[in-house]
Amino acid sequence: MDSSDLAQIPLSIPGRGAARNPTNRFEKLDIVTDVDAHDPEDPAPSTIFFNDTTRQIIATNDSPDVGFSASINPYRGCEHGCIYCYARPTHEYLGFSAGLDFETRIMVKQHAPELLRAALADPKWEPKTLQMSGVTDCYQPIERKLQLTRRCLAVLAEFRNPVSVISKNHLVTRDIELLSDLARDNAACVALTITTLDQDLTQIMEPRTSVPRRRLEAIAALTAAGVPAGVMVAPVIPGLTEHELPAILKAARGAGAIFAGYVPLRLPWGIAHLFEDWLGRYLPERMDKILNRIRALRGGKLNDPNFGSRMHGQGVWADQLKLMFTLAQRKAGLEQPFPGLSAAAFRRPPQAQLSFW
Numbered sequence: 538m539d540s541s542d543l544a545q546i547p548l549s550i551p552g553r554g555a556a557r558n559p560t561n562r563f564e565k566l567d568i569v570t571d572v573d574a575h576d577p578e579d580p581a582p583s584t585i586f587f588n589d590t591t592r593q594i595i596a597t598n599d600s601p602d603v604g605f606s607a608s609i610n611p612y613r614g615c616e617h618g619c620i621y622c623y624a625r626p627t628h629e630y631l632g633f634s635a636g637l638d639f640e641t642r643i644m645v646k647q648h649a650p651e652l653l654r655a656a657l658a659d660p661k662w663e664p665k666t667l668q669m670s671g672v673t674d675c676y677q678p679i680e681r682k683l684q685l686t687r688r689c690l691a692v693l694a695e696f697r698n699p700v701s702v703i704s705k706n707h708l709v710t711r712d713i714e715l716l717s718d719l720a721r722d723n724a725a726c727v728a729l730t731i732t733t734l735d736q737d738l739t740q741i742m743e744p745r746t747s748v749p750r751r752r753l754e755a756i757a758a759l760t761a762a763g764v765p766a767g768v769m770v771a772p773v774i775p776g777l778t779e780h781e782l783p784a785i786l787k788a789a790r791g792a793g794a795i796f797a798g799y800v801p802l803r804l805p806w807g808i809a810h811l812f813e814d815w816l817g818r819y820l821p822e823r824m825d826k827i828l829n830r831i832r833a834l835r836g837g838k839l840n841d842p843n844f845g846s847r848m849h850g851q852g853v854w855a856d857q858l859k860l861m862f863t864l865a866q867r868k869a870g871l872e873q874p875f876p877g878l879s880a881a882a883f884r885r886p887p888q889a890q891l892s893f894w
Contacts, residue, residue, distance in 0.1 A: 548818070549741075549818050549819070550582065550637075552618070552744050552745060553582070553618050553637060553640060553641070553744060554617075554618035554619055554620035554622075554640060554742070554743070554744055554815070555618070555620060555635075555636040555637045555639070555640065555811050555814075555815075556636075556637070556814060556815075556818065557636050557637060557814070558634035558636040558637045558638055559634055559635065559636050559807050559810060559811065560634070560807075561629045561632065561633065561634050561635075562626075562629055562806065562807065582637060582641050583641070584616055584640075584641045584642075584643060584679075585641065585642055585643070586643050586644075586645050586679065587642065587643070587644050587645065588644075588645060588647055589613060589644040589645055589646045589647070591646055591652075592652065593652065593656075594609055594611075594646065594649050594652035594653050594656060594689075595607055595608070595609060595653070595656050595667065596608050596609075596610065596671065596672075600844070601844055601845070602844055602845070602847060602848045603671075603848075604668075604875065605666060605667075605668035605671065605701065606665065607665055607666070607667050607668065608667060608668040608669070608670075608671025608672070609649070609653065609667050609668070609669050609671070609675070609689060610646075610669075610670070610671055610672045610673055610675065611645070611646050611649040611675055611680075611685040611686055611689060612643055612644065612645060612646065612673050612674075612675065612677060612679070612680075612685070613627065613628070613631065613643070613644035613646075613672070613673060614628055614633070614638070614639050614640065614641075614642055614643040614644055614673060615639065615640060615643070615673040615674050615677050616640050616641070616643060616677050616678050616679065616745050617640070617674055617677050617678075617705060617706075617743060617744075617745045617746045618640040618743070618744045618745050619705075619742065619743045619746065620742055620743075620811060620812060620815040621742070621772055621774070621802055621804070621808065621812055622639070622673075622808070623803060623804075623805055623808065624639075624672045624673050625639045625806075625807070625808050625811070626805055626806040626807060626808065627672060628642070629806075629807075631644065635806065635807045635808065635811065636807075636811055640745075643677075643679060645679070645683065645685070646685065647683075647685070649685045649688070649689055650685065650688035650689050650691070650692050653689050653692045653693070654692050657692065657693075657696045657698055657885070658696075658885055664698055664699075664880035664883035665699070665880060666699040666700065666701055666878045666880070667693065667698060667699070667700050667701070668700075668701050668702075668703070669686065669689070669690075669700055669701070669702045669703070670702060670703045670704055674704050674705060674706060674746075675689075675702070675704065676704040676705075676706035676708040676709050677706065677745075678706075678745060680706075680708060681708060681711075686712070687711065687712050687715070690712050690715040690716065690719075691715060693715075693719065693724075694715050694718050694719050695886055696883060696884060696885065696886070697719070697722055697724060697880075697882040697883050697884050698724070698880065698883055699719070699722075699723075699724035699725065699878035699879060699880050700719065700724065700725055700878075701725070701726050701727075701728070701875075701876075701878065702716070702725075702726070702727045702728070703727070703728045703729075703730060703769060704727070704728075704729065704730065705729070705730045705731075705743065705746040705747060705752065706746060706747050706752075706755075707747040707751040707752065707754060707755045708747075709727060709729075709755055709759070710754075710755050710758045710759065713758060713759065713762045713764065714762075716759065716762070716764045717762040717763050717764050720762075720763050720764045720765065721763070722879065722881070722882035723876075723878060723879040723881075724878055724879060724880070724882060725764060725765075725878070726764065726765040726766070726767070726875070726876040726878060727755075727759050727764055727765070727766050727767075728766070728767045728768060728769045728796075728798070728875075729752045729753075729755050729756050729766065729767075729768055729769070729789075729794075730752075730768075730769045730770075730771055731749055731752050731753070731768055731769070731770060731785050731788075731789065732770065732771065732772065732773075732774070732778060733749065733778045733781055733785075734749045734781055734784055734785060734788060735749075735781075736748050736749060736750070738777075738778075741819050742815075749788075753788055753789065753791075753792040754792070756768065756789060756792040756793055756794050757792040757793050759793075760792070760793030760794070760795075761793070765795055765796070765876045766793060766794055766795065767789070767794045767795055767796035767797055767798070767871075767875065768785065768786065768789035768794045768796075768797050768798075768871075769797070769798050769799070769800070770782060770785050770786070770797070770798070770799040770800075770862075771798070771799060771800040772800055772801060772802035772803065773799050773800065773801050773802065773858060774802045774827065774831075775801065775802065775827065775830030775831050775833070775834055775854060775858075776823065776826045776827035776829075776830035776831075777820070777823065777827050779858060779861070782799065782858075782861055782862055782865050783861070783864075783865035783868070783869075786862075786865045786866060786868075786869040786871055787865075787868075787869050789869070789871070790869040790870055790871055794871060795871070795873050795876075796871060796873050796874060796875050796876065797866055797869070797871040798875065799858075799862050800848055800849075801834055801848075801849065801850045801855065801858060802831060802834075803835070803840055803841065803847055803848075804831070804839045804840045805840050805842060806840075808840075809839040809840060812839075813828070816828070830854060833852060833853070833854045834850035834851070834852060834854045834855050834858075835850060835851075836851060836852070
């Protein structure tokens with residue numbers, strides 16, 4: 538990358554991962570501003586929340602690459618602003634951009650708890666583990682105020698339906714009493730995602746998440762309360778963070794984690810360009826190395842969409858990454874598999890309503 542290329546890279550925006558809104562691939566109309574960059578003297582763009590009028594809260598999938606078949610996402614879009622987030626392209630289905638829009642235009646499912654109650658009360662519902670944060674983080678900043686995730690957990694506890702939570706936010710500890718209540722029936726577990734232990738890198742790569750120390754503290758608090766807790770090292774970014782795998786697993790085990798997993802970076806659709814922009818803004822001297830390592834994992838491209846390889850990568854670098862994780866996992870004592878939760882205690886309370894309308 539030469540100086541002329543760097544001149545085209547948008548300026549950074551404090552507290553945001555993306556610095557621009559790339560074109561939505563589904564929209565025919567593209568509005569081009571005079572300057573496709575944020576004015577550093579202007580305040581950072583504020584977040585706008587929209588009412589999501591969905592009438593179904595449980596999403597199902599039959600993907601062979603994910604470890605769950607049903608999930609709940611109280612929010613669409615995520616203010617955490619992780620630059621690499623694989624969920625960014627989902628915002629394009631709403632008419633937004635995968636860039637700044639994803640982290641500043643948040644859809645809120647205000648009736649999520651009532652919809653969940655109706656779904657679980659329906660005789661057609663077959664009790665199974667529900668994943669919270671299957672797409673976007675259910676403990677992103679607005680959750681502190683709206684408490685949609687907390688209210689959904691209260692419904693799950695009432696029905697004794699198992700739930701697995703994954704988050705990058707210490708806010709999950711606010712709901713320890715609900716999670717520990719479910720855990721007594723082997724119906725709850727939590728994974729904290731830790732991408733790096735470097736706080737400075739966290740603040741530019743995952744600007745509105747909890748810092749790594751706070752995520753480790755969350756693991757410790759959950760474990761102390763009897764909630765099975767683990768760590769997800771995701772994504773592992775080749776050439777940038779893969780060397781931290783052993784240290785992350787060691788730190789997580791020291792905090793009380795009992796299981797661990799990892800996923801190499803994947804860059805579907807427009808995320809590749811956003812990630813390249815981010816590298817150009819913050820790590821231009823390492824940009825080529827990182828991108829080349831990603832291509833080595835992804836069959837010469839920046840993304841591999843194929844089932845069976847997209848979550849693990851392929852080739853020599855993928856094999857070495859797997860070996861590194863396996864050895865670090867064994868050394869840290871984190872070889873226990875992800876908890877197998879039970880729906881044996883599921884019940885439908887007599888007062889449960891089939892509909893809240």
